[in-house]
Amino acid sequence: MTTSSDLATLGHRVRHFRTRAGLTLDALGAAVNVTGSQLSLIENGKREPKLSLLTAIADAVHVPLTDLLTREPPSHRAALELELLEAQAGPLYSTLGLPAVKPNRGMSDETLESLVGMHRELQRRASEAIATPEEARRANTELRARMRARDNYLPEIEKVAEERVTAAGHATGALTHRTVGIMAEQLGFELLYVNDLPNSARSITDLENGRIYLPPASIPGGHGLRSMALQAMAHRILGHTVPTSYAQFLEQRLEINYFAACCLIPQTRAVAFLRDAKKNRNLAVEDFRDAFGVTHEAAGLRLTNLATSQLDMRLHFLRVTDEGMLQKGYENDGIPLPSDVTGSIEGQRVCRKWSARSAFARRNRTTEQYQFTDTPEGTFWCSTQTGTTDAGEYSISVGVPFDEAKWFRGRETHRRAESRCPDESCCQRPSDELAGKWRDKSWPSARLHTQVLAPLPSGRFPGVDDNEVYDFLDRHAATE
The missing domain is CATH 1.10.10.2910 (Arc Repressor Mutant, subunit A)
Structure with a gap:
C-alpha cells in the first residue's frame, strides 16, 4: 500500500525532473496527455498516478522509470520540504493549534533548515518528556x-x-x-x-x-x-x-x-579459573572476586556473563536492599523473581524466606551464607554476601537450581527454607491473628521514596x- 509519505516523495521527484527538463506543468501534461492541474495534484502528493502515466512522464523528462519510483528524495531541499510536511502532519504539531507552513519556491533553504530544526527539537523534547519512570x-x-x-x-x-x-x-x-x-x-x-x-x-x-x-x-x-x-x-x-x-x-x-x-575479569583467564574450580567442585563467588581484585557484586555479575555460555550452567543473580527491594536481578534458571504487571522486577520485594533477605539477620557476615530454598518452581541453592553503603545495607546473591549446587562450595549446608511467593500468604500478608489485633490500632508514618x-x-x-x-x-x- 502506498502511504502519503510515499506519494509526497514521488510528487517531489516528478517536480524535480520536470523542472530539470525545463518543462512547465502544461507542457509536460500535453506530452503525456493529461491536464496540468492533474499533474499538480500528483506533484503535491494528492493523487496516486497509474504506472502507465508514470512511464510516460519518465519518457518525457528523459529518466528511467526507477528514478521516479525510488523512495529517496531527489535533493537535500526536497528532503527538507518532505520532513517539514511530515512533521506538520503529525499529532505533536497538531496539538499546538498552529497553521501549517507550506514550503514553496520563494522559501529559502535557510528558512527551511530553521523550521525543520525547530520541529526536530520539538520532537526531541517531547520524547524526553515521556521518559517517565514508567517508560x-x-x-x-x-x-x-x-x-x-x-x-x-x-x-x-x-x-x-x-x-x-x-x-x-x-x-x-x-x-x-x-x-x-x-x-x-x-x-x-x-x-x-x-x-x-x-x-x-x-x-x-x-x-x-x-x-x-x-x-x-x-x-x-x-x-x-x-x-x-x-x-x-x-x-x-x-x-x-x-x-x-x-x-x-x-x-x-x-x-x-x-x-x-x-x-x-578477562574471559580467557576467568573461564580457566572457573573451570578449574568447577572441576574441583569448589566454585565460590568470593574466590572469583579475590582472584581478580574486584567487588563481590562485580564478580557475581561477571559470573552471569560466563556461566551459561562457558560452563553450561544456568543461574540467577540478585542485589537486594535491607528493605527487601530488588535493585538488580538476572535469571535464566527459572527462579520465580517477583515482578509487576509490566514484567519489571526492579523495586519489587523478594520473599522474606530467600537467602537474599534472611542473610541480614546473621551476626557473622564475613563469609557467604549458603541456603537451599524450596519454591513453586523447584529448589534452588544460593550463596549470599551482605555489604553496606551510605544508602544502607544490601545483599548480593548468586544461585543455581538444586542439581547444579554440586559444583559449589557450601552445597553441604543444612540451612533450608520454603517459599510460596508470589502467594501472599507466604510472607507478605500478616496472619489473621496479628491483623485482627493491630489493623485498627496502628498508624505507621510511611517513608516516601523520592x-x-x-x-x-x-x-x-x-x-x-x-x-x-x-x-x-x-x-x-x-x-x-
Missing part, C-alpha cells in the same frame, strides 16, 4: 529480556575487551591503574582526577583535548576508579553516538559496564545537567 521501567524490562535470551553474554564485546587489555601489556593478576592508564593513552586520552565534577556525572570526557575527568574519591585505588575509567573509554571503543532515546541510553550503559567487567515521584531529568544524556558539564569543561580547558 524507563518498560525500556529496562525489554533490555533485560533481550539479555536473558542471550544468556547475558556479548561475545563481540568480550573480543574487543580482551584485545584492548592484551594490547596494553596485561597478562596476569588484577588489572592495575597503570594498565588502565596505558589503555587510555592508546586511545589518545589522559586520565585526570578532579574535585569539582558535576554531581550528575560520574566522569566527563573532553573529546576536544583528549581528557577523561574522574573523581579523586577512589584514590589511592580500587575497583570503582578503574571501572569508571574503562566505562568512559568504552563509549569511544564501541562507537557510541549521542543516545536518541532512553532505551538506547540504557543499552549503551549496559555495554560500557559489560566492557569494563570484561577488562577487569524516586517514585522524580521525573527523569532532561538533557542529552538522561540525568546529566548539560549546563554543569559544559561549564566544567570550559573551566578546565582554560586552566590546564
Whole structure:
C-alpha cells in the first residue's frame, strides 16, 4: 500500500525532473496527455498516478522509470520540504493549534533548515518528556529480556575487551591503574582526577583535548576508579553516538559496564579459573572476586556473563536492599523473581524466606551464607554476601537450581527454607491473628521514596545537567 509519505516523495521527484527538463506543468501534461492541474495534484502528493502515466512522464523528462519510483528524495531541499510536511502532519504539531507552513519556491533553504530544526527539537523534547519512570521501567524490562535470551553474554564485546587489555601489556593478576592508564593513552586520552565534577556525572570526557575527568574519591585505588575509567573509554571503543532515546541510553550503559567487567575479569583467564574450580567442585563467588581484585557484586555479575555460555550452567543473580527491594536481578534458571504487571522486577520485594533477605539477620557476615530454598518452581541453592553503603545495607546473591549446587562450595549446608511467593500468604500478608489485633490500632508514618515521584531529568544524556558539564569543561580547558 502506498502511504502519503510515499506519494509526497514521488510528487517531489516528478517536480524535480520536470523542472530539470525545463518543462512547465502544461507542457509536460500535453506530452503525456493529461491536464496540468492533474499533474499538480500528483506533484503535491494528492493523487496516486497509474504506472502507465508514470512511464510516460519518465519518457518525457528523459529518466528511467526507477528514478521516479525510488523512495529517496531527489535533493537535500526536497528532503527538507518532505520532513517539514511530515512533521506538520503529525499529532505533536497538531496539538499546538498552529497553521501549517507550506514550503514553496520563494522559501529559502535557510528558512527551511530553521523550521525543520525547530520541529526536530520539538520532537526531541517531547520524547524526553515521556521518559517517565514508567517508560524507563518498560525500556529496562525489554533490555533485560533481550539479555536473558542471550544468556547475558556479548561475545563481540568480550573480543574487543580482551584485545584492548592484551594490547596494553596485561597478562596476569588484577588489572592495575597503570594498565588502565596505558589503555587510555592508546586511545589518545589522559586520565585526570578532579574535585569539582558535576554531581550528575560520574566522569566527563573532553573529546576536544583528549581528557577523561574522574573523581579523586577512589584514590589511592580500587575497583570503582578503574571501572569508571574503562566505562568512559568504552563509549569511544564501541562507537557510541549521542543516545536518541532512553532505551538506547540504557543499552549503551549496559555495554560500557559489560566492557569494563570484561577488562577487569578477562574471559580467557576467568573461564580457566572457573573451570578449574568447577572441576574441583569448589566454585565460590568470593574466590572469583579475590582472584581478580574486584567487588563481590562485580564478580557475581561477571559470573552471569560466563556461566551459561562457558560452563553450561544456568543461574540467577540478585542485589537486594535491607528493605527487601530488588535493585538488580538476572535469571535464566527459572527462579520465580517477583515482578509487576509490566514484567519489571526492579523495586519489587523478594520473599522474606530467600537467602537474599534472611542473610541480614546473621551476626557473622564475613563469609557467604549458603541456603537451599524450596519454591513453586523447584529448589534452588544460593550463596549470599551482605555489604553496606551510605544508602544502607544490601545483599548480593548468586544461585543455581538444586542439581547444579554440586559444583559449589557450601552445597553441604543444612540451612533450608520454603517459599510460596508470589502467594501472599507466604510472607507478605500478616496472619489473621496479628491483623485482627493491630489493623485498627496502628498508624505507621510511611517513608516516601523520592524516586517514585522524580521525573527523569532532561538533557542529552538522561540525568546529566548539560549546563554543569559544559561549564566544567570550559573551566578546565582554560586552566590546564
